[in-house]
Amino acid sequence: MADSRDEPLVLGIETSCDETGVGIVHGTTLLADAVASSVDEHARFGGVVPEVASRAHLEAMVPTIDRALKEAGVSAKDLDGIAVTAGPGLAGALLVGVSAAKAYAYALGKPLYGVNHLASHICVDQLEHGPLPEPTMALLVSGGHSSLLLSADITSDVRPLGSTIDDAAGEAFDKIARVLNLGFPGGPVIDRYAREGDPAAITFPRGLTGPRDPAYDFSFSGLKTAVARWIEARRAAGEEVPVRDVAASFQEAVVDVLTRKAVRACKDEGVDHLMIGGGVAANSRLRALAQERCEAAGIRLRVPRPKLCTDNGAMVAALGAEMVARNRSASSWDLSADSSLPVTDPHVPGRTHDHDHVHEVSKENLYS
Amino acid sequence: MLLLALDTATPAVTVALHDGTDVIASSSQVDARRHGELLLPAVDRVLTEAGLGLDAVTAIVVGTGPGPYTGLRVGLMTADTFGLALGVPVHGLCTLDGLAYAADIEKGPFVVATDARRKEVYWARYADSRTRLTDPAVDRPADIAEQVADLPAVGAGALLYPDTFPRVHEPEHVSAAALASLAAERLAAGEQLPAPRPLYLRRPDAQVPKNYKVVTPK
Numbered sequence: 001m002a003d004s005r006d007e008p009l010v011l012g013i014e015t016s017c018d019e020t021g022v023g024i025v026h027g028t029t030l031l032a033d034a035v036a037s038s039v040d041e042h043a044r045f046g047g048v049v050p051e052v053a054s055r056a057h058l059e060a061m062v063p064t065i066d067r068a069l070k071e072a073g074v075s076a077k078d079l080d081g082i083a084v085t086a087g088p089g090l091a092g093a094l095l096v097g098v099s100a101a102k103a104y105a106y107a108l109g110k111p112l113y114g115v116n117h118l119a120s121h122i123c124v125d126q127l128e129h130g131p132l133p134e135p136t137m138a139l140l141v142s143g144g145h146s147s148l149l150l151s152a153d154i155t156s157d158v159r160p161l162g163s164t165i166d167d168a169a170g171e172a173f174d175k176i177a178r179v180l181n182l183g184f185p186g187g188p189v190i191d192r193y194a195r196e197g198d199p200a201a202i203t204f205p206r207g208l209t210g211p212r213d214p215a216y217d218f219s220f221s222g223l224k225t226a227v228a229r230w231i232e233a234r235r236a237a238g239e240e241v242p243v244r245d246v247a248a249s250f251q252e253a254v255v256d257v258l259t260r261k262a263v264r265a266c267k268d269e270g271v272d273h274l275m276i277g278g279g280v281a282a283n284s285r286l287r288a289l290a291q292e293r294c295e296a297a298g299i300r301l302r303v304p305r306p307k308l309c310t311d312n313g314a315m316v317a318a319l320g321a322e323m324v325a326r327n328r329s330a331s332s333w334d335l336s337a338d339s340s341l342p343v344t345d346p347h348v349p350g351r352t353h354d355h356d357h358v359h360e361v362s363k364e365n366l367y368s
Numbered sequence: 369m370l371l372l373a374l375d376t377a378t379p380a381v382t383v384a385l386h387d388g389t390d391v392i393a394s395s396s397q398v399d400a401r402r403h404g405e406l407l408l409p410a411v412d413r414v415l416t417e418a419g420l421g422l423d424a425v426t427a428i429v430v431g432t433g434p435g436p437y438t439g440l441r442v443g444l445m446t447a448d449t450f451g452l453a454l455g456v457p458v459h460g461l462c463t464l465d466g467l468a469y470a471a472d473i474e475k476g477p478f479v480v481a482t483d484a485r486r487k488e489v490y491w492a493r494y495a496d497s498r499t500r501l502t503d504p505a506v507d508r509p510a511d512i513a514e515q516v517a518d519l520p521a522v523g524a525g526a527l528l529y530p531d532t533f534p535r536v537h538e539p540e541h542v543s544a545a546a547l548a549s550l551a552a553e554r555l556a557a558g559e560q561l562p563a564p565r566p567l568y569l570r571r572p573d574a575q576v577p578k579n580y581k582v583v584t585p586k
């Protein structure tokens with residue numbers, strides 16, 4: 001059973017999209033971060049194909065768990081708990097991870113924690129910069145999400161301030177990369193081209209930044225269309241498309257809005273630090289502009305290393321460890337994957353009698 | 369020997385324990401939408417009924433389908449992970465073979481058919497309850513009408529298409545008890561059981577975009 005030690009040893013499993021992630025943490029210390037990605041299998045489709053991702057998760061899971069245990073140099077029987085992404089994400093993909101986590105926890109006689117993918121993206125920063133300040137302001141940006149979240153307690157209190165009303169930020173990168181024939185995924189390649197381009201070359205629109213617009217919501221659909229139209233007009237006129245300038249100007253429009261709204265949210269809420277996570281947090285211009293604006297506003301910026309920003313198992317383990325440390329109730333054996341798990345549910349606790357049941361079963365199990 | 373058998377390749381979520389001689393506990397629920405929720409509690413129930421812990425299990429048998437993918441993977445992933453945690457072998461058995469075995473037909477031929485959705489069935493032809501004659505396949509019932517004409521047909525797929533399968537034979541659903549008994553019989557005969565690999569029989573639905581360029585209307 002989870003005791004009140006503050007340094008729990010937890011294994012986390014993440015399968016909400018195309019990465020099979022298994023991480024192991026000891027409290028806020030990262031011990032292993034094993035990831036198997038099916039991204040190459042999706043590239044020719046120009047986006048993640050759910051069934052391809054689910055098949056790949058099933059194949060990769062056991063080897064990835066093995067790899068994580070070896071990397072961490074720990075034995076499964078010493079774990080204090082198993083955490084898994086219960087949602088949000090692709091339903092079929094999530095279910096593979098949830099099935100594995102339940103079977104593993106049950107077989108080892110350990111408590112199971114179904115946790116929220118978005119809260120995990122925030123909590124992972126504990127592995128990089130130590131315990132999260134409370135409250136924490138978080139900007140999560142990836143191919144699947146663009147959210148501003150305020151968390152007073154990452155295990156129990158996460159409040160959405162705003163999110164995208166259409167495309168996720170990462171999706172916009174993918175779409176513009178596609179228009180520019182740069183392949184999939186779009187984030188890294190746009191970042192690379194943008195470094196050699198002029199971000200002020202073309203003025204693209206900044207979505208939802210008018211005085212009457214919602215202060216913390218995002219919109220990238222109009223920007224995407226504006227960039228595509230600009231490129232197609234050039235092509236129609238038989239002119240060469242200045243890929244580097246387009247990439248830089250498009251990227252600037254995205255990160256300008258993201259950082260502007262995040263800094264404003266910090267000021268409005270009186271929070272003196274900002275955490276940025278999700279795959280787009282690997283973007284070099286987003287990091288630089290956020291740093292600049294946070295410094296100017298007296299806000300401390302926390303951004304984990306890129307490998308911890310993209311989907312991985314360590315982030316799930318990090319949140320699971322926090323659940324154990326704060327004595328949150330474990331999930332029950334009928335835990336299901338919830339593709340639209342609300343961000344306000346950092347984890348999926350079992351019902352009270354099921355919680356007792358967890359421990360009753362544990363006694364009968366393998367290593368007790 | 370203690371075999372734990374499970375199958376989630378069809379709407380049935382089914383679990384059984386077999387001690388090498390008999391099935392000592394089993395559970396079957398039919399609910400096509402809740403495989404993920406139902407399986408682990410069913411395993412727990414079956415073990416409790418037998419008064420045993422999971423650590424007593426010496427081998428695992430899992431139905432490999434064919435079956436709709438999301439449910440099918442629940443059983444396979446659970447079996448694989450049990451195998452990893454317990455350090456015991458994990459065997460696969462074709463889900464249709466479990467149905468054929470449960471039908472207890474000594475003289476065939478007959479067919480087994482399960483629902484493949486999209487107006488298709490997963491099916492195979494058998495000489496008797498222990499002998500499959502064809503590889504599992506996925507087809508529209510009308511397209512295989514000639515091959516299965518006048519044969520008794522076992523399984524929910526047969527019940528769905530009476531025009532193609534007029535002679536329906538029990539049972540409708542696969543049971544892990546049958547799967548476990550078949551596995552125990554084959555293992556006792558010194559046979560090697562197949563690896564626990566999913567029989568999807570279809571490629572993922574995915575289209576390669578034809579043209580990356582035009583994303584805006586004219």
Ligand SMILES: [Zn+2]
Nearest residue numbers: 142144278311
């Ligand atoms: Zn994510």
